[in-house]
Amino acid sequence: MVKVAILGFGTVGSGVAEVLTKNNAHIEEKVHNSVQLKYILDVRDFPDSPFGDKIIHDFALIENDPEINVVVETIGGARIAKEFTERALRAGKSVVTSNKELVATHGYDLMQLAKEHDVSYLFEASVGGGIPIIRPLSQCLAANELTEICGILNGTTNYILTRMIKAGLSFDAALKEAQQNGYAEQDPTADIEGHDACRKICILGSLAFGRHIYPGQVPTEGITRVTLADVAYADACGRKVKLLGRAIRREDGRVMAYVAPHLVDGSAPLASVEAVFNAITVKGDAIGDVMFYGPGAGKLPTASAVVADVMDAAKHLKTRKYMSWGPGGDDVTTPPDGLESAWYVRAEAGTDAVRAAFGEVDFLARSGAPAGETAFLTAAMTRPALDGKLAGMKALSVIRILD
Numbered sequence: 001m002v003k004v005a006i007l008g009f010g011t012v013g014s015g016v017a018e019v020l021t022k023n024n025a026h027i028e029e030k031v032h033n034s035v036q037l038k039y040i041l042d043v044r045d046f047p048d049s050p051f052g053d054k055i056i057h058d059f060a061l062i063e064n065d066p067e068i069n070v071v072v073e074t075i076g077g078a079r080i081a082k083e084f085t086e087r088a089l090r091a092g093k094s095v096v097t098s099n100k101e102l103v104a105t106h107g108y109d110l111m112q113l114a115k116e117h118d119v120s121y122l123f124e125a126s127v128g129g130g131i132p133i134i135r136p137l138s139q140c141l142a143a144n145e146l147t148e149i150c151g152i153l154n155g156t157t158n159y160i161l162t163r164m165i166k167a168g169l170s171f172d173a174a175l176k177e178a179q180q181n182g183y184a185e186q187d188p189t190a191d192i193e194g195h196d197a198c199r200k201i202c203i204l205g206s207l208a209f210g211r212h213i214y215p216g217q218v219p220t221e222g223i224t225r226v227t228l229a230d231v232a233y234a235d236a237c238g239r240k241v242k243l244l245g246r247a248i249r250r251e252d253g254r255v256m257a258y259v260a261p262h263l264v265d266g267s268a269p270l271a272s273v274e275a276v277f278n279a280i281t282v283k284g285d286a287i288g289d290v291m292f293y294g295p296g297a298g299k300l301p302t303a304s305a306v307v308a309d310v311m312d313a314a315k316h317l318k319t320r321k322y323m324s325w326g327p328g329g330d331d332v333t334t335p336p337d338g339l340e341s342a343w344y345v346r347a348e349a350g351t352d353a354v355r356a357a358f359g360e361v362d363f364l365a366r367s368g369a370p371a372g373e374t375a376f377l378t379a380a381m382t383r384p385a386l387d388g389k390l391a392g393m394k395a396l397s398v399i400r401i402l403d
């Protein structure tokens with residue numbers, strides 16, 4: 001018999017309780033064991049919930065209960081969630097989480113702790129919501145030398161951009177919808193400023209390239225500066241604005257990882273990824289390009305990935321199932337300054353000034369553009385070279401074009 005405790009009965013935690021219960025017969029058949037939800041830890045009571053009788057408020061009950069084999073951490077953040085995760089692992093319980101902040105900031109240490117205590121620390125739901133990506137990267141693609149990961153990693157921002165593009169909604173109205181749907185983080189700044197995508201590319205890059213990449217090593221820009229004007233200019237040149245996380249392994253072994261909005265060609269697969277969906281492309285020397293696609297946030301899609309980890313942990317109670325990568329360090333990453341690409345620029349400048357700085361460029365047009373606004377696409381160059389040419393011009397938007 002496998003007994004499970006959930007920490008945090010919010011969007012994801014309540015989805016986990018629902019899937020574990022609704023699909024219990026099927027889950028037990030696959031695990032070849034009985035899998036039962038025993039406790040749910042939360043700060044509040046939920047008297048109207050069908051799981052109300054399982055709610056407890058004292059983590060020590062879980063920690064000291066020898067019947068509990070698997071703890072699901074869906075509280076979020078890197079404070080109390082870290083403490084509870086460490087205590088659960090030290091108490092010999094496997095831990096399953098959807099908490100990318102915790103994995104991205106302390107994943108290496110927590111995996112080491114799990115190893116010391118011969119238990120599993122699993123986090124399939126920490127990237128891409130319901131999309132299988134952690135296991136494919138660590139197992140199915142393990143034979144490859146991986147060179148690049150690039151993807152739409154945040155459901156909230158992709159939802160916002162889609163609603164701005166397709167329905168002409170304002171940024172704030174689109175964000176409100178995403179929050180109502182349960183996609184956004186408790187503090188949605190993490191979504192819209194790119195920190196959530198940053199945490200996810202850290203996890204993917206660490207798995208793919210073998211050393212811990214910390215969020216502080218990844219230059220990150222969100223979508224708060226993307227305007228409807230940019231969306232219209234992107235449309236005028238057959239492109240879509242997408243927030244991408246990228247991690248590229250250079251020949252010297254260093255990883256160039258960053259998060260930023262990009263203009264993506266309308267015919268590219270990433271351009272058609274809409275609403276809360278995420279997509280992640282991985283380049284390997286044997287497989288070439290492979291893409292993973294699916295719902296990137298939300299109660300049940302995320303619970304699907306969490307419960308699959310619970311089942312995996314339940315099947316490996318005696319033969320620890322572990323994920324691993326090596327320690328981080330200053331030698332792991334390098335800034336993306338050397339990465340050349342074409343750029344989209346919107347500036348308060350005349351076309352003559354633009355030509356003088358850049359030579360021939362592709363100028364773009366949109367209806368309702370104010371006098372003095374010029375938008376154009378440059379030739380391929382690095383960001384420092386671009387900044388040099390933009391000196392003396394008032395740039396309103398600068399967005400990298402994905403080649």
Ligand SMILES: NC(=O)C1=CN([C@@H]2O[C@H](COP(=O)(O)OP(=O)(O)OC[C@H]3O[C@@H](n4cnc5c(N)ncnc54)[C@H](OP(=O)(O)O)[C@@H]3O)[C@@H](O)[C@H]2O)C=CC1
Pocket residue numbers: 007008009010011012013041042043044074075076077080098099100101125126129182183184185186296297298299302
């Ligand atoms: N929502 C999504 O689509 C996805 C979320 N995630 C990740 O999953 C995790 C959970 O997210 P989500 O479910 O959306 O978050 P929620 O805020 O909906 O749920 C968190 C729950 O934990 C409770 N909680 C807070 N502090 C404590 C505590 N000290 N002890 C016990 N319970 C506590 C909260 O209570 P209260 O509300 O009273 O604060 C809340 O019920 C996060 O790490 C998030 O990044 C991952 C993939 C998708």
Ligand SMILES: N[C@@H](CC=O)C(=O)O
Pocket residue numbers: 126128129153154155156157183184185191196296297298
């Ligand atoms: N806030 C996140 C939730 C899933 O990871 C997102 O919008 O992608």
